Amino acid sequence: MPGIVLIGAQWGDEGKGKATDLIGTKVDYVARFNGGNNAGHSVVVGDESYALHLLPSGIINPHLTPVIGNGVVVDPEVLFQEIDGLEARGIDCSHLLVSEAAHIIAPYHRTLDKVTERFLGKHKIGTTGRGIGPAYADKINRVGIRVHDLFNEQHLHDKVEASLHQKNQMLVKLYNRRPIDVDQTTEELLKLGERLKPYVANTGLILNKALDEGKTVLFEGAQATMLDVDHGTYPFVTSSNPTAGGACTGTGVGPTKITRVIGVSKAYVTRVGEGPFPTELFDESGEWLRTQGHEFGVTTGRPRRCGWFDAVVNRYASQVNGLTDIVLTKLDVLTGLEEIPICVAYDVDGERYDDMPTDQAAFAAAKPIYETMPGWSEDISNCHSFDELPATCQAYVKRLEELSNCRISAIGTGPQRDHIISVHSLID
Ligand code: GDP
Ligand code: IMO
Ligand code: MG
Numbered sequence: 001m002p003g004i005v006l007i008g009a010q011w012g013d014e015g016k017g018k019a020t021d022l023i024g025t026k027v028d029y030v031a032r033f034n035g036g037n038n039a040g041h042s043v044v045v046g047d048e049s050y051a052l053h054l055l056p057s058g059i060i061n062p063h064l065t066p067v068i069g070n071g072v073v074v075d076p077e078v079l080f081q082e083i084d085g086l087e088a089r090g091i092d093c094s095h096l097l098v099s100e101a102a103h104i105i106a107p108y109h110r111t112l113d114k115v116t117e118r119f120l121g122k123h124k125i126g127t128t129g130r131g132i133g134p135a136y137a138d139k140i141n142r143v144g145i146r147v148h149d150l151f152n153e154q155h156l157h158d159k160v161e162a163s164l165h166q167k168n169q170m171l172v173k174l175y176n177r178r179p180i181d182v183d184q185t186t187e188e189l190l191k192l193g194e195r196l197k198p199y200v201a202n203t204g205l206i207l208n209k210a211l212d213e214g215k216t217v218l219f220e221g222a223q224a225t226m227l228d229v230d231h232g233t234y235p236f237v238t239s240s241n242p243t244a245g246g247a248c249t250g251t252g253v254g255p256t257k258i259t260r261v262i263g264v265s266k267a268y269v270t271r272v273g274e275g276p277f278p279t280e281l282f283d284e285s286g287e288w289l290r291t292q293g294h295e296f297g298v299t300t301g302r303p304r305r306c307g308w309f310d311a312v313v314n315r316y317a318s319q320v321n322g323l324t325d326i327v328l329t330k331l332d333v334l335t336g337l338e339e340i341p342i343c344v345a346y347d348v349d350g351e352r353y354d355d356m357p358t359d360q361a362a363f364a365a366a367k368p369i370y371e372t373m374p375g376w377s378e379d380i381s382n383c384h385s386f387d388e389l390p391a392t393c394q395a396y397v398k399r400l401e402e403l404s405n406c407r408i409s410a411i412g413t414g415p416q417r418d419h420i421i422s423v424h425s426l427i428d
Contacts, residue, residue, distance in 0.1 A: 005321075019327045019329070045416075053078065281306055
């Protein structure tokens with residue numbers, strides 16, 4: 001019963017889509033367990049490039065069953081757009097399963113996301129504006145709409161009414177906006193429910209049965225460890241648990257069924273949105289990384305903030321997620337640098353921190369302590385084994401491994417499926 005969890009070890013966009021696609025060729029199910037269409041996961045197959053937002057990246061592999069688990073927040077309009085877009089390109093989505101317990105992102109969640117950000121002003125989070133935070137807030141406040149609510153008109157009307165009661169007061173009195181109509185919203189959601197119905201299933205039961213039968217399930221995380229609402233750089237986080245534990249709560253599969261936890265890390269670091277980022281580069285090196293690495297968001301198109309590899313973050317990710325393996329991506333991007341700094345610890349007001357400070361103010365004040373490794377100039381995109389990498393490149397990877405407290409089992413050398421060096425198998 002291999003249950004493999006794959007998560008982002010940094011601040012997102014590490015290449016989870018590519019890693020999922022890679023492992024996806026050998027698994028039976030790929031299940032998303034957190035987040036929603038704030039995610040943007042790229043998969044490149046030959047000349048075709050796919051940007052997945054809500055659908056599991058595994059959907060590109062026709063033999064497996066893609067699942068949207070109960071921990072995901074589903075915007076049905078976005079889901080249908082994504083399905084239509086993929087089907088027009090010849091990708092069959094008819095076997096998709098959506099949890100009946102997943103929460104819905106309604107149009108009012110998107111409105112509230114944008115209005116709240118505007119009101120926060122200089123305290124804003126820099127969200128993707130997709131309604132993620134407000135939908136999870138409703139879930140926790142127990143006024144959320146779940147997928148199965150879409151199939152009972154009276155029940156749905158009552159739920160929408162309960163949910164909008166307080167929001168309309170806020171919209172009108174605080175934000176000076178028009179109230180949202182309960183009847184119209186109910187009608188819109190009912191229509192979306194009709195189209196959603198064929199995909200809806202008891203996904204927790206299906207995944208547990210599959211694991212009991214010896215099938216392999218890959219749990220595809222969205223966002224990342226440092227964006228986790230409990231373990232990340234709060235309040236500059238997303239509103240779900242992208243860490244490994246979220247795979248269990250977000251699908252209804254128990255922790256005893258998880259056999260492997262894979263963390264995906266870039267060979268450097270990027271971040272989108274607001275919040276502290278100790279190794280961020282504001283000089284030409286940052287611009288160089290952004291250009292070389294094509295660091296622009298898949299979901300919002302925003303330029304990503306770039307910085308050197310942060311080993312404190314990776315050690316923390318190993319600890320929080322119980323990582324068994326790391327997939328190190330975008331090593332090719334560093335080709336051409338004479339020297340590569342690695343952040344090994346932080347200096348906070350003269351005190352050395354080898355581990356992540358738990359105090360938000362300390363993390364915001366953290367200054368990176370760097371050690372520097374020699375770079376390489378050879379093109380590595382055609383290397384297919386670790387031994388083929390230039391010696392200085394091997395030494396860089398080995399040092400990252402040592403500092404991360406976890407073995408590096410695969411190395412990305414380019415965006416394509418076959419741009420990968422396998423060091424240890426990720427599947428058995
Ligand atoms: P995700 O959100 O973690 O799935 O990552 P994104 O898809 O948002 O961003 C990762 C970007 O890096 C995508 O454009 C990928 O095609 C690309 N990518 C993934 N792995 C590699 C790699 O090893 N080398 C290079 N050059 N690009 C990569
Ligand atoms: P993938 O899965 C990078 C960031 C946003 C913002 C914060 C909160 O592609 O790695 P939200 O809309 O979730 O309330 O925004 O989280 N964020 C991401 N950053 N990659 C992502 O997803 C992200 N999803 C959300 O930029 O800072
Ligand atoms: Mg992304």
